[in-house]
Amino acid sequence: MKAKVKANIRPELSPGRFKFLVWLLSFIFIVLVAKAASIQVISPDKLRHESDIRSVRTNELEVQRGLITDRYNDMLAVSVPMLALVADPQLIAQNDGFADVNRWQALAEVIGVPYAKIKHRIESNPKLRWLYLKRQLTPGVANYIRQLKLPGLLLSEESRRYYPAGETIAQLIGITNIDDQGIEGIERAYDQWLTGTSDKVDIRRNNTGEVVEILSEIKSGKPSKDLNLSIDLRIQSLAYQELKNATANLNATSASLVVLDVKTGEILAMANTPSFNPNVTSQRQxxxxxxxxxxxxxxxxxxxxxxxxxAALEAGVLKPEEVIATSPGYMRLGGSYVRDGRDLGDLTVQQVLLKSSNVGTSKIAQRMPAQEILGTYYALGLGSFSGLQLNGEQDGLINERYRWSDFEKATLSFGYGFTVTTLQMARMYSVLANEGKMMPVTILKRAKVDGEVQLPEATQVLSKEVADKVLKMLVGITKPGGTALKAHIEGYPVAGKTGTSEKAVAGGYGNDYVASFVGVAPAHDPKLVIAVMINEPKGDDYHGGDAAAPVFAKVMAGALQMLNVEPVIEQQLQFVNLQERVR
Structure with a gap:
């Protein structure tokens, strides 16, 4: 009976224990609420600051460099999106980042950097938060790196400059460095125009370095601008190929060529050899x-x-119909001689040019003071910069003297004792082709308003009458008796002049030559000027008429056809000349 009573007794809740438990739980809850309130309401700034230190960064959004195009908007330089592999050494150390050696070795293999070198660079800079491991990675390589999921690595956007025309126009366009800054050519001259400025924003990254939130914009950037050049890529490609072939065939050291639009002053082509592929870093010597x-x-x-x-016609010391005596083929000036290749006899002024008589030109030069000749050279742009603002441009050298001997004056008249560039020679001949007016040259395409090209004001440096007379004198250069038979172009009359100059060495002149030809076509209605310079051609074909004139003919013929300049037949040209004589 007593056992049954004990079994039916139910346990009772102790009031003291119950109260203690309730108070304990309440206290814990109050402490948690107070702590949460303290963190989130009363003093959250400290923890937010600590969080921001670890996750917030200021990032510059990538701005693509502006395009460079030719006059018809064909691409000459374009930026291609790439990625840079960046390490956070501090984060890698905190996460024991090198624990998975196999993944790091896979990374080293794909980026082409030894694993030991990667590890040494990271461990040697434990406090850095940004360390480049590899620049300009392709999207495919970048995607492989993402799949490795290595802590402390991130991929930063950047770009790489690509040049579709390659070696054809490499020197003119120039190049950029690894940070996309222009360091040569157009890229350097117009770097600020092409670059722009990037937007700066605050971002938040997670523990793997990925952007998880864009917080705010700090500074709004300025977009880059494109550049539309005056270059015609079709003519440029033709010019470079012909110049390259000539350099190889003549075993020349180098060569250059400029194609200039007579009416606008626009440079349609500027080619050089030897050239290089700007997309291949190893070729940038x-x-x-x-x-x-x-x-x-x-x-x-x-x-x-x-x-x-x-200059003589302008000064009134020479008449176009005069005859100049050049016999016996040489003349003594002071203690030196001026010579022709042979005795050319009596020559008209036109024949002095077409047969390139040094004696004839020297006799004409003796009628003027040296300053008269130099003044004409200066007015035509020698000794001054072109205004293109391209790095490396030379203005040439003209020695100034108080006294000029007769022989020194003679050498000025047949192209010795001073230096020029290929561009300067093209600019000089454009004056003859443009009725004595010098148009400022440009590498940028002239703007159009209502379909009309907006031209700057030209400078009249020669009278129209003199410029036209001299240009007509040069038309026979490609005919029998002229020095540039190989510059003849069927259907397009040519006015031009050859040049063959010995190269100066210590103590005088050596056995190397510079061959050149500058010409205008069509001579009756000038459209283009082309200047060709071949440096140190080897063999027997080192004269301007043999080395440079053929290049001129091929490039000029192709360029005029590309520009849809209609050829003329001999009868039409004779009719045009007859009309001019009647007027």
Whole structure:
């Protein structure tokens, strides 16, 4: 009976224990609420600051560099999106990042950097938060790296410059460095225009370095701008190929060529050899990168003779119909001799040019003071920069003297004793082709308003009458008796002049030559000027008429056809000349 009573007794809740438990739980709850309130309401700034230190970064959003295009918007330089592999050494150390050796070795293999070198660089800079491991990775390689999921690595957007035309126009366009800054050519001259500025934003990254939130914009950037050049890529490609072939065939050291629009002053082509592929870093040697058309100077030789004739006509000391006696083929000036290749006899002024008589030109030069000749050269742009603002351009060298001997004056008349660039020679001949007016040259395409090209004001440096007379004198250069039979172009009359100058060495002149030809076509209605310079051609074909004239003919013929300039037949040209004589 007593056992049954004990079994039916139910346990009772102790009031003291119950109260203690309730108070304990309440206290814990109050403490938690108070702590949460303290963290989130009363003093959250400290923890937010600590969080921001670890996750918030200021990031510059990538701005693509502006495009460079030719006059018809064909691409000459374009930026291609790439990625940079960046390490956070501090984060890697905190996460024991090198524990998975196999993944790091896979990374080293794909980026082409030894694992030991990667590890040494990271461990040697434990406090850095940003360390480049590899620049300019392709999207495919970047995607592989993402799949490795290595802590403390991130991929940063950047770009790489790509040049679709390659070696064809490499020196003119120039190159950028790994940070996409222009360091040569157009890329350098117009770097600020092409670059723009990037937007700066605050971002939050997670523990693997990925962007999880864009917080705010700090500074709004300025977009980059495109650049539309005056270059015609079709003519440029033709010019470079012909120049390259000639350099190889003549075993020449180098060469340059400029194609200039007579009416607008726009440069349609500027080619150089040797060239390089700007997309291949290993080919960027200084002798290849140099834009020789504006940086290499040379004594022009006989190509300046037309301007001595022009100066004499302007000064009134020479008449176009005069006959100049050049026998016996040489003349003594002081203690030196001026010589022709042979005795050319009595020559008209036109024949002095077409047969390139040094004696004839020297006799004409003796009628003027040296300053008269130099003044004409200066007015035509020698000794001054072109205004293109391209790095490396030379202005040429003209020695100034108080006294000029008769022989020194003679050498000025047939292109010795001063230096020029290929671009300067093209600019000089454009004056003859443009009725004596010098149009400022440009590498940028001239703007159009209502379909009309907006031209700057030209400078009248020669009278129209003199410029036209000298240009007509040069038309026979490609006919029998002229020095440039190989510059003849079927259907397009050519006016031009050859030049063959010996290269100066210590103590005088050596056995190397510069061959040149500058010409205008069509001569009756000038459209283009082309200047060609071949440096140190080897073999027997080192004269301007043999080395440079054929290049001129091929490039000029192709360029005129590309520009849809209609050829003329001989009967039409004779009719045009007859009309001019009647007027």
């Amino acid at each position: 200084p002798f290849r990168v140099r834009n020789r058309a504006i940086s290499d100077t040379f004594e022009p030789g006989s190509t300046v003779k037309p301007f001595v004739i022009a």
